[in-house]
Amino acid sequence: MTGLRPWTIIFSKKLSIASIEIVNPNVEIIHEKQSYNSFKTGKTPYQIISKFIESFSVGKISCQNINFAYTDLSTSEKINTNRIENLDLEMSNLLIDSVSHKDKDRFYYSKACFFRLKQMRLPSEDSLNVLTINDVLFSSKNKELTIRKIVNLPRYKALEYGNRSGGQDRVESIVENVKLTKINLEKLFEEKKMYAQNLWISKGKLEVFADTRPFKENIKANYKPFPHEAFRKMDIKFMVDTVHINQLKITYSEYNPDTDLVGHVHFNKIKGIALNLTNDTIPLQKNPHCLFHLNTEFMNKTSVDVNFDFNIASLNGAFECDGKVAKTSAIDLNQVTNALAMAKAKDGLLDSFSFTMSGNKKGIKGSVKMLYHDLKVIMLQDKNQDKVLKKKIIMSIVANNFVIKNANPLRNKPVRVIAINYHRNPSKGFFFALWRFLLVGIKETVM
Numbered sequence: 001m002t003g004l005r006p007w008t009i010i011f012s013k014k015l016s017i018a019s020i021e022i023v024n025p026n027v028e029i030i031h032e033k034q035s036y037n038s039f040k041t042g043k044t045p046y047q048i049i050s051k052f053i054e055s056f057s058v059g060k061i062s063c064q065n066i067n068f069a070y071t072d073l074s075t076s077e078k079i080n081t082n083r084i085e086n087l088d089l090e091m092s093n094l095l096i097d098s099v100s101h102k103d104k105d106r107f108y109y110s111k112a113c114f115f116r117l118k119q120m121r122l123p124s125e126d127s128l129n130v131l132t133i134n135d136v137l138f139s140s141k142n143k144e145l146t147i148r149k150i151v152n153l154p155r156y157k158a159l160e161y162g163n164r165s166g167g168q169d170r171v172e173s174i175v176e177n178v179k180l181t182k183i184n185l186e187k188l189f190e191e192k193k194m195y196a197q198n199l200w201i202s203k204g205k206l207e208v209f210a211d212t213r214p215f216k217e218n219i220k221a222n223y224k225p226f227p228h229e230a231f232r233k234m235d236i237k238f239m240v241d242t243v244h245i246n247q248l249k250i251t252y253s254e255y256n257p258d259t260d261l262v263g264h265v266h267f268n269k270i271k272g273i274a275l276n277l278t279n280d281t282i283p284l285q286k287n288p289h290c291l292f293h294l295n296t297e298f299m300n301k302t303s304v305d306v307n308f309d310f311n312i313a314s315l316n317g318a319f320e321c322d323g324k325v326a327k328t329s330a331i332d333l334n335q336v337t338n339a340l341a342m343a344k345a346k347d348g349l350l351d352s353f354s355f356t357m358s359g360n361k362k363g364i365k366g367s368v369k370m371l372y373h374d375l376k377v378i379m380l381q382d383k384n385q386d387k388v389l390k391k392k393i394i395m396s397i398v399a400n401n402f403v404i405k406n407a408n409p410l411r412n413k414p415v416r417v418i419a420i421n422y423h424r425n426p427s428k429g430f431f432f433a434l435w436r437f438l439l440v441g442i443k444e445t446v447m
Contacts, residue, residue, distance in 0.1 A: 001020050002019045003019060014057070015057070016057050018059045019061070020061045025063060027066055030071045045101070045109065054097065055095065055098075058091075061089075061092075062089070063087075063090075066088070068083065069082070092111055092113075093112070108140075112139070112140060121133075128155055130152075130153050135149070144180065144183065145196075146178065147179075149175070149177075150176075151173070152172065161211075166215050168429075169211075169428065171209075174204055175201055180240070181198045193236075194236065197240075198240070198242050199240045201245050201248065203246070208250075209254075209262075210254045210428060211255050223426045226429075228290065228310040238277060243273060243274035243277050245270060250267040252265045268300055269296060274292045279312060288313030288314065291307070292308040302327065308321050314360070317361040319359055320357065320359075322354075327352065328350050329349060330347070330348030344378050345375065345376070346376040353369070354369050359433070359437075361424065363424045367419050368417070371415065374406060375404060377404055405446055420444075
């Protein structure tokens, strides 16, 4: 502590301190919401200290390497203690007097509050994944929160993860350079809710691996919630007006035990916006729809536009989606069809591919329209000793001449639009359901 002047207390009833520095403190807070804890009711700090002094001020408060524990007793649900280590906190120009509580530019009576969290690791309840958050910076003056990197890393490789989870999807994600702007500080610190005008995501990747092997017993719950269902049930409540997405990459992979191969679908350079991202009750009553408008590059070859409408308030996980894929070669799909359909395109051009779907936790209904011409395929059979799928020459000839429709529309025939009613496997995730819906449309178009 520096700059303490005791005589100012005696002669002017003002306690003024230049700086306070605290290193390696342990802080434990047990909170139970009371009326006097509100910003709007109860006595102000000045009303409490005014019996002894007229003002209290500190030029700078610095706390380094804080170990912090917070327990909230306000909820009737299971009580948990949240712990944060290696937290740095700095407050400047702290002032408590008769008018400082009316100063809207002050945050907890300081002109600026800044904290930095170097790293936080949160293992999942089943110990299969670890969430790591790196370099969290918060500024009350700018009303901003930035995070350098958020990583969700499964502890096990693809097939071993399936063995330990009972066939659940393995999800690995990295999100970089996250920024929340124009944060509502009163909502954050009084109601423990994150309300912000904008959320920026500058870079990231999401890798989903679906294991389709049969499992005798599903270790986890039989039902896998969609992402917007899981978001609705989160303890922390969010309200973000606009999410700005840039340079995101999504890879969906699926293991086929019949071929012992993995098919991959890549969506690169994803950019777009999401509107009305919230899981808080009152905003959801006004508008339950979260809208995504995205553009991406499919398999590093062609452009895709896709729109999602998630009804976050829906108890059955309702959503709608539509999309359109630009012209591309049918050969670009071989990375998927080799492993999952034991077939690959020898030739052909995909003129356009569009779809609409309306779904919920039970299934997806909609349609697929795939326009193409000059399609020729090669049928594959079981792998040889080198684990390479071999060509079925005779079957390929039969398929191209009698089974496969080599164009849509066929000459002098109407365009084939496939109506689909897909019943979802409840133990599989969102991407699995979407991909299986689209596969049904592709197969029924060409067969």
